[in-house]
Amino acid sequence: MADIFDQDRIFFPDDPELRVLGSVEKLAQWRHRNQGPAFIRIGRRIGYHGTDLNAYLSERRTKPTGNAA
Template identity: 75%
Template structure:
């Protein structure tokens, strides 16, 4: 599977690239409920490693051909 996010970069919730996952508010809700991609705290800021974002997206993959009928 192709990587969407640069694995060597740290993304912040306000970065436009993260809109693929949802709004800033949605990301905050996920963090509050321990859902969504792994994140890091940098002081008071929140960051996401690109590799963690790619891993999260890969884990969300659904293959309809493997679904039970």
Template identity: 70%
Template sequence: MAKVFDDERVYFPEDPEMRVLGNREKLAQWRHRMTGPAFIRIGRRIGYHGSDLNTYLSSQRIDPSNEAA
């Protein structure tokens, strides 16, 4: 599967690439509910490893051909 995010980069909620997952408020809700992609705290800032974002996106993949009818 193609990678959307650079595995070696740390992304922040305000980065334009993060819009793939939703807006900043949605990311904050996911963190509060402990759902969504893994994140790190850097002081008061929140960051996301690119590899964690790619893993999260891969886990959300649905293959319609494997769904029960």
């Protein structure tokens, strides 16, 4: 699977690239519930490393079986 996020970059919740995952509020809910991609805390700020975001998306990849229901 091709990487969507730059591996060597830290993304912050207000970065437009993270809209792929959901809103700023959705990311906050996931952190509160210990769900979603791994994150880092930098003081009071939250950051997401590109490698963690790509890993999170890869884990959720679904391959269609081709069987129609």
